Amino acid sequence: MTFTAEAATSTPKKTARPVFPFTAIVGQEEMKLALILNIIDPKIGGVMIMGDRGTGKSTTIRALADLLPEIDVVADDPFNSDPSDPEIMGDEVRNMIEAGQTPTTAKKKVQMVDLPLGATEDRVCGTIDIEKALSEGVKAFEPGLLAKANRGILYVDEVNLLDDHLVDVLLDSAASGWNTVEREGISIRHPARFVLVGSGNPEEGDLRPQLLDRFGMHAQIRTVKEPELRVQIVEQRTQFDQNPPEFLVTYQTGQDALQQKMIEAQERLKTVTIDHELRVKISQMCSELDVDGLRGDIVTNRAAKALTAYENRTDVTVDDIRRVATLCLRHRLRKDPMESIDSGDKVNKVFCEVFGIAEDE
CATH class of the missing domain: 3.40.50.300 (P-loop containing nucleotide triphosphate hydrolases)
Structure with missing residues (x-):
């Protein structure tokens, strides 16, 4: 999207x-x-x-x-086709555009x-x-x-x-x-x-x-x-249930700011770069964790770049990789059938070893 x-x-x-x-x-x-x-x-x-x-x-x-936010779609199209991107439009819409016709668009x-x-x-x-x-x-x-x-x-x-x-x-x-x-x-x-x-x-x-x-x-x-947090959650839910419009108005400024931040991050993502040395260390980390295939490497690179874009930067840092590594790799680790998914300790330990960082930093 x-x-x-x-x-x-x-x-x-x-x-x-x-x-x-x-x-x-x-x-x-x-x-x-x-x-x-x-x-x-x-x-x-x-x-x-x-x-x-x-x-x-x-x-x-x-x-x-x-x-x-709302997106531009071709009106009455069952696939929510993008009127400008052939990769996410149905064959009927694509054929219409190739024939020189302009489809009617709508916001959705x-x-x-x-x-x-x-x-x-x-x-x-x-x-x-x-x-x-x-x-x-x-x-x-x-x-x-x-x-x-x-x-x-x-x-x-x-x-x-x-x-x-x-x-x-x-x-x-x-x-x-x-x-x-x-x-x-x-x-x-x-x-x-x-x-x-x-x-x-x-x-x-x-x-x-x-x-x-x-x-x-x-x-x-x-x-x-x-x-204290449990009380806060209960109180918020009660306030929302009692008067949703008033509750929504209270948070609207924050909602708009976050929405705009994601829009800008999606655009900035195209310019985000990650150094070759960091990419090598990501793959080294995946190798030492004995992760099968290359999905772990690819996803960790993508997630680190998305986080960088989200925080209004264009160069991926070691800390960006650290913050997404567990999310991207914990479910790819080989484990005993009786064990549950790793909490992140193993991923974090290997990350610190590969990147030369003390675990308590």
């Missing part, structure tokens, strides 16, 4: 259902940072969020989607699509009406959730309970940016670029390592223990 500076707004959004503001969420910094970095650079590959029940996973993700909120646990593959990917295709000679396609999620956020709660085959389909689409549906010799494909966010409770089991590895980042969240 690409934003423009003009998309930012300074007035509270009028929605049918008020959404708790992102900037009002207390704590859970690891989850919030991972989500923001994926919005700045969706090619990071999504976020897997594991944590206790009732820790605000769904609330945070919905709050982020509500925070995002970034979609957040919930994928229910009981969803079938047809519901997720879409279906082809074979009867209509044969009788009328047209590719009659009924779009699924992947079409709706194009240029938005696809959220799967309890992803660890979802059928592995469906998870594979989601990850394939998220990685390639396209969804292909084939049936009876008829093939249809459409753009499906989205930020994939999965959440789950570790007590209910984890994803298979092969699938978990394909999520760009892995954030862990836990129930807040400090009594």
Whole structure:
């Protein structure tokens, strides 16, 4: 999803259902940072969020989607096609533009699509009406959730309970940016670029390592223990529930500032550089952690650059890498089947050894 500076707004959004503001969420910094970095650079590959029940996973993700500015889309297009980028427009729109026609455009909120646990593959990917295709000679396609999620956020709660085959389909689409549906010799494909966010409770089991590895980042969240913070969270939620409009106005300035910051970061990302020496050390760290494949190297580079852009800089520092390394690598470590995901201690220890930094710094 690409934003423009003009998309930012300074007035509270009028929605049918008020959404708790992102900037009002207390704590859970690891989850919030991972989500923001994926919005700045969706090619990071999504976020897997594991944590206790009732820790605000769904609330945070919905709050982020509500925070995002409107995007330009082709009017009445089922794939939210970008009117100016051929890579994220459907074939029909592309053919129209190649024929010299100018499609009608519209503004649309970034979609957040919930994928229910009981969803079938047809519901997720879409279906082809074979009867209509044969009788009328047209590719009659009924779009699924992947079409709706194009240029938005696809959220799967309890992803660890979802059928592995469906998870594979989601990850394939998220990685390639396209969804292909084939049936009876008829093939249809459409753009499906989205930020994939999965959440789950570790007590209910984890994803298979092969699938978990394909999520760009892995954030862990836990129930807040400090009594003062717990009171603050309860009070905020009570205030929001009692008078949502008044509560939203209180946080609108912060919401607008964060929105603008992400818009500018996405534009600045193109100019961010990372020294060759730092890239070598990232790969050395991944090698010493015995991470399979190169996804860890790629994602760590991307996340460090996104963080640099987010903080209004253009040169990646060692500290940028340190702050994203655990998020990008903890779920890629080889471990005993009885162990849970590494808390980050092992990643941090190897990082310090490779970069020559004392662990307590």
